Amino acid sequence: MHSSDIGKALTVFALLSMNSPVLLGQSTEYIAPRTEYGHPNLNGVWQALNTANYDLQGHEARPAMALLPIPPSSASPGTDRATPGALPAEELRALGAVGGVPAGQGVVVGNEIPYQPWAAARQIENAENWLMRDPEIKCFLPGVPRATYMPYPFQIIQGASQILIAYEFAGATRTIHMEDVGSSPSPTWMGWSVGSWEGDTLVVDVTGFNGQTWFDRSGNFHSEALHVVERYTPISPDHLMYEATIEDANVFTEPWQIRMPLYRRIEPDKQLLEYECVEFVEQLMYGELGLNNPATGQQNE
Amino acid sequence: MGQRQTSLLVMIWAAFFTMTMLGGFVSAQNVMIEEPISNWETPRTPWGDPDIGGIWRYEATIPLERPDHLQNRAFLTDEEVAAITLVEEELAMARLSGLDGVDVGKATLEESPIRYNEYNSFWQDHGRPRQVYRQTSLILDPSDGKLPYTDDAREAARRSTERYGVGPYESYLDPDTGERCLTDGAAIMMWQGPNGGHNRIVQSPGYVTIVHEEYQDRRIIPVDGQPHHGVKQWLGDSVGRWENDVLIVETNNFLDKTNYEWANIWSRASDTLRLIERFERVGPQSIEYTLTVEDPKTFTRPWTAVIPILKLPDSTHIFEYACHEGNYALSNMLSAGRVEATKN
Numbered sequence: 001m002h003s004s005d006i007g008k009a010l011t012v013f014a015l016l017s018m019n020s021p022v023l024l025g026q027s028t029e030y031i032a033p034r035t036e037y038g039h040p041n042l043n044g045v046w047q048a049l050n051t052a053n054y055d056l057q058g059h060e061a062r063p064a065m066a067l068l069p070i071p072p073s074s075a076s077p078g079t080d081r082a083t084p085g086a087l088p089a090e091e092l093r094a095l096g097a098v099g100g101v102p103a104g105q106g107v108v109v110g111n112e113i114p115y116q117p118w119a120a121a122r123q124i125e126n127a128e129n130w131l132m133r134d135p136e137i138k139c140f141l142p143g144v145p146r147a148t149y150m151p152y153p154f155q156i157i158q159g160a161s162q163i164l165i166a167y168e169f170a171g172a173t174r175t176i177h178m179e180d181v182g183s184s185p186s187p188t189w190m191g192w193s194v195g196s197w198e199g200d201t202l203v204v205d206v207t208g209f210n211g212q213t214w215f216d217r218s219g220n221f222h223s224e225a226l227h228v229v230e231r232y233t234p235i236s237p238d239h240l241m242y243e244a245t246i247e248d249a250n251v252f253t254e255p256w257q258i259r260m261p262l263y264r265r266i267e268p269d270k271q272l273l274e275y276e277c278v279e280f281v282e283q284l285m286y287g288e289l290g291l292n293n294p295a296t297g298q299q300n301e
Numbered sequence: 302m303g304q305r306q307t308s309l310l311v312m313i314w315a316a317f318f319t320m321t322m323l324g325g326f327v328s329a330q331n332v333m334i335e336e337p338i339s340n341w342e343t344p345r346t347p348w349g350d351p352d353i354g355g356i357w358r359y360e361a362t363i364p365l366e367r368p369d370h371l372q373n374r375a376f377l378t379d380e381e382v383a384a385i386t387l388v389e390e391e392l393a394m395a396r397l398s399g400l401d402g403v404d405v406g407k408a409t410l411e412e413s414p415i416r417y418n419e420y421n422s423f424w425q426d427h428g429r430p431r432q433v434y435r436q437t438s439l440i441l442d443p444s445d446g447k448l449p450y451t452d453d454a455r456e457a458a459r460r461s462t463e464r465y466g467v468g469p470y471e472s473y474l475d476p477d478t479g480e481r482c483l484t485d486g487a488a489i490m491m492w493q494g495p496n497g498g499h500n501r502i503v504q505s506p507g508y509v510t511i512v513h514e515e516y517q518d519r520r521i522i523p524v525d526g527q528p529h530h531g532v533k534q535w536l537g538d539s540v541g542r543w544e545n546d547v548l549i550v551e552t553n554n555f556l557d558k559t560n561y562e563w564a565n566i567w568s569r570a571s572d573t574l575r576l577i578e579r580f581e582r583v584g585p586q587s588i589e590y591t592l593t594v595e596d597p598k599t600f601t602r603p604w605t606a607v608i609p610i611l612k613l614p615d616s617t618h619i620f621e622y623a624c625h626e627g628n629y630a631l632s633n634m635l636s637a638g639r640v641e642a643t644k645n
Contacts, residue, residue, distance in 0.1 A: 027478050033439060036347040043505050140626045155521060157510045159503040164510055166521060172520050173512050175501065175619060188621040206510050212364070212626075269527045274534040278482055278625045284474045290472035290635040300639075 031201050032234035038180045039162045040200045040234050043271055044156060045265040047151035048242070053106030053136075055218040056258060057113065058106035064088035064099045065217050066131050091131060096175050107149070109257040113220060127221025134217055138285060141172050141189035144206050144228050145212025145244040145258065155272045156232075163195055163202070168275045176204055184208025187224055202232040215246075223250035227300035238264035306407045327437075343546045343582050348506045350524070351546045353582050354616040357500045357610045359492035359590075362389065364432050365567075365606060367438035367446025375446075376435040389430035432611070439606040440491075447470030448567050454599040458566040465564065470634040471642075477562040481631065482624035484516045487552060487576060491590050492608045493568075509541055509548060512539045514619045522550055529554060535570055548580040562586060566599065573598045586612045 020211045032040035033214040034096035054065070066089035073083050079222040115123060125225030126133055136142060142150055152168040176195040184207060192208030214221050231243040247255040283295050293300045344352040362385055369536035371377075377385070404605030438446030450458060461477070469475060485493065489630045490513045491500060504510070507525035512518075525539040531554060534537060557572035579591035588610040595603040 043507075079365055087406060126490055134306045141621075155503045157503055157508060158522065159505050162354070162501075162503045164501075164503050166510065166519060167575050171519055175512075181618070184622075188619055189623050189626060211376055254531070269523075269530070271523065273530070274536065275481065275536050282481065284378065286473040286631060286635060289632050290470070290475075290637050292472040294472050294474055 001007040004043075006133070007262070030200075030235050033237075035158065035160075038259055040160070040202075041158065041196055041235065042156045042163075042202060042232060043158045045270045046156065046240060046262045047152050047153040048260055048262055049149075050107060050149060050260055051102050052107045052149040052260065053139065053146065053151060054101050055104065056106060056108050056220055057218075058066070058111055058215050059101070059104055059218075059222040062086050062101045064095070067099055089131070095156055107258045107260045109259055112256075114253045114256055116247055116251060119221075123219045123221060126214070126221060128219075130217060130219060133214075133219070135213055136217065137281070139170055139193075139281045141170055141213070142216075143189055143209065144174070144191045144193075145230060145246070146172075146213060146215055147172055147190070148242060148244075149260060150264070152275060153272060166272055168272050169272060170277055183253075187211075189213055191226075191228065193271075198231075200234055202230075204232070206230065217218070222246070222248045222269040225250045232262075238266055257264055307473075311347070323608050338584060341584060346504050350543060351548070351582060352505060352547065353504050353580055353588060354504050355615060356613040356619065357491075357588060358498050358501060358613055359608055360608055360611050362433050363436050363439050365439045366448055367440070371437045372445075372535065374437055377522070378395075382433055382435060382628065386430070386433045389433060390432070393428070393430040408561075426532075434609070439608050440604055442605040443602070443605050449601045449604055451597075452634050461563060461566055464562075468634070468638065469639040469641075473631060473635065474633065475562065475632060475638075477564040478558065479516070479564050480634075481561075482516060482628050483561075484535055484570075485564055486570060487555070487641050488592060488594055489565065489567040490520070490536070491592070492610060498616065498622070499613065499619055509550075511617055515589050515624050516624055524548070530609055530628050533557075533572065537570075537574070546581070548578075550576070550580070551580040552576040552578070567594070569599065571598045573601050588601055588612070605623060 026255045032042075035043070047137065051059070063086055068087045068089055070084070070086065075078075080267045087093075087149050088099060090094070090112060114121075126265050131137065131148045136146075136150070138224045147154065147165075147169065150167075152170050154165055154167040157164040157166060161178060165174045165176060165277050167173070174190050174191055174193050179185055181194060186208070187210035187212060188208050191206040193204050193206045195204045197203070207226075208226075209222070209224060209226040211222065211224040211226075222293075225248045227247040229247075231241075233239045233241045233243075241259070242262050243257060243259045246252070286297050287293050288300050291299060305312060328609065336623065346352050347355070355632070367374075372629060405568060443449055448458075465477075474519045490511065494499070494515035495514060499514045501512045503512070507523060507527075509522045509524055511520045518536060520536055520539055522539045522541040524543060526542075527540065529538045529540050533554045533556045535556055535558065537552040539550050539552040541548055541550040543549075548573045553575050555570045555574045558570040561569075563569040572597040574594070577593040579589075579594075581589045581591075583589045590608045592606045592608065593603055594600065
């Protein structure tokens with residue numbers, strides 16, 4: 001990477017931290033190299049490096065995603081014996097520090113998600129029931145934009161007339177249609193994606209969702225009315241700026257935005273591998289449903 | 302490898318022409334590949350690779366193995382071709398008119414792409430008759446058109462057929478890998494998939510990516526000289542190269558999943574499995590796909606199938622196949638299994 005590119009990337013980051021209303025990809029003068037067919041070349045294996053999959057919003061560190069309720073205390077601090085703080089739920093306690101949640105500054109522009117009142121209550125309820133409700137735990141297709149910032153790489157496969165985005169998690173693949181294909185014939189987990197170029201930015205308009213995916217492990221959610229507009233803008237040879245505008249009139253009072261850099265996995269010969277997690281969740285989902293339990297080798301009660 | 306395939310094809314052609322002369326066959330549409338087009342030139346991607354992009358599907362009636370009653374016969378007669386063609390047309394009509402399941406298939410077509418066609422037929426509806434070829438098996442080597450199973454694998458295949466749809470289903474390990482929404486295996490990906498056999502091939506500089514609708518099986522194959530990554534996977538570790546406009550893909554490093562139930566023993570993942578595939582665009586609508594499977598755990602020798610793959614219109618879509626997300630059948634089978642057990 002040229003030092004001038006780094007400088008531009010830093011400028012972009014500075015703008016990011018100020019929550020500039022200017023779309024960041026457009027504020028840089030970086031000109032991406034072209035493919036043989038004329039568009040900016042987005043090919044490569046990319047990954048987000050942030051804590052958005054834990055919580056899109058700014059959050060402090062804590063010992064686990066699922067915690068025991070903290071018992072109320074009426075005593076004035078210091079006048080009685082010490083009381084416990086946040087403790088991991090029993091199911092997660094054996095994980096120790098591995099099960100902890102790293103702090104994060106958040107990726108939501110302005111940090112507020114404009115929920116309607118009922119939906120704000122639902123998000124809290126979702127978070128409280130994270131182990132039961134998060135589709136990630138069941139290896140379900142992660143939806144958009146969540147697939148982008150899960151802690152797994154993804155590959156952009158940019159052909160002359162087709163673009164695929166292949167995610168490592170659950171082997172999800174999206175076709176980005178670069179021509180008019182009408183609307184989705186059916187609700188889907190990963191949405192129905194139609195792409196276009198705005199200058200150096202790949203803009204992907206995503207509709208046709210079902211209401212079953214989440215945005216993060218904190219229970220941030222949407223309905224079937226979700227409409228996501230993603231923007232992938234090269235800001236250096238090894239960085240894309242990713243922005244997603246999220247609109248869902250059933251759940252939010254107005255559209256809102258997330259924004260984060262994506263990093264190229266620059267290891268030589270980096271390839272996207274399989275994460276076939278269906279096999280990893282069968283015992284959780286089905287182990288106790290059958291006559292026999294594979295984990296114990298015994299009959300279920 | 303390439304040499305041997307060529308010679309197999311030459312044999313087929315030679316056999317066809319011999320039979321044409323002897324038997325007076327009239328049509329060229331029943332040979333393995335599209336009628337040769339004069340001056341056919343493989344189209345190119347903007348960066349110069351042969352272009353095999355698009356939506357592709359195997360839609361012919363040729364079974365993988367030669368049926369027993371056609372022993373020693375590489376080709377069907379005119380009468381047999383006419384009879385199968387009629388059945389295919391009737392099936393297509395029946396499906397288009399809304400008949401379903403056994404009403405469509407079971408009584409009329411023993412060589413249904415899934416056994417006895419007992420599934421809802423919309424899964425397999427091609428919307429048109431399948432292509433009928435004279436060839437009696439996709440397997441050309443060995444020459445008897447049969448899978449060269451080891452004794453153990455033959456027994457496993459017999460058991461798999463016997464328990465299909467019957468069970469017992471006492472835990473999630475009893476359904477086959479497909480019913481568990483995992484995969485039916487890399488060897489079927491390009492040409493099978495009764496519930497979604499379409500493949501989208503997208504090429505980008507240095508890669509050929511194949512997305513299979515069923516189970517969302519996906520292979521991102523480097524063709525720029527990258528080495529094998531060495532990590533074992535369900536669909537193995539593929540490396541490709543272009544040789545004279547033919548894509549050759551070698552795949553090894555499969556996980557050993559022979560402990561699981563497989564719908565087809567011949568497509569199971571095993572750590573001794575090795576695939577060699579050959580993709581040759583032989584016409585605007587055709588890829589001749591040659592699959593060679595080696596696995597001493599399952600076969601006494603390598604076997605090779607030559608499979609005509611059809612290009613579908615560019616407007617064809619690969620849809621989302623959210624199998625695991627909606628796998629209510631699995632929990633239903635397990636609860637039914639418990640009810641069965643209490644009855645006994």
